[in-house]
Amino acid sequence: SPIALLESRSDGAKVPPADVKIVEGLILDYQLLPGVANVLLDYVLMSNDMKLTKAFIDKIAGHWARKNIKTVKEAMELAKSEHRRNEKLKAEAGKRNRNRSTFRQGQKQVRKDTLPKWLIDEQEKTNEQTPVVDEEFERQKREFEAMLQRNKNNGEV
Secondary structure, eight states: OOHHHHOOOOOOOOOOOHHHHHHHHHTTHHHHHHHHHHHHHHHHHHHHTOOOOOOHHHHHHHHHHHHTTTTHHHHHHHHHHHHHHHHHHHHHHHHHHOOOOOHHHHHHOOOOOOHHHHHHHHHHHHHHHHHHHHHHHHHHHHHHHHHHHHHHTTTTO
């Protein structure tokens, strides 16, 4: 029975009431046979570091009920195929992550933030004012040079 399986997995310790409730749900709500429930519990314990997570168990139980799993053999085959599929996905994800990190090492990341409108407007005003200041500066410079030239010609310098 599923309760006996949980007791054996915990070295004879008493099964917590929450776990008993999970087992009752598997048999009553999902109408899984005790042998199929045993396979499901064993699969979850092995793949989830000996933790029984109700949401995870409910997802798998719903999946198995929809697939109309009735025998222990069918349950074991499905559990094995799911395990292989999950291992394959983990391997592919790890490979993808390694490729991404290698790619990123060659790239220099540049942060691109959008500037607020008020700052853009202020910069545009500054850019518009700068040529005016430059023109004024150039005009004064020419006047000064002309004055120097006149003084030089008059012999004052």
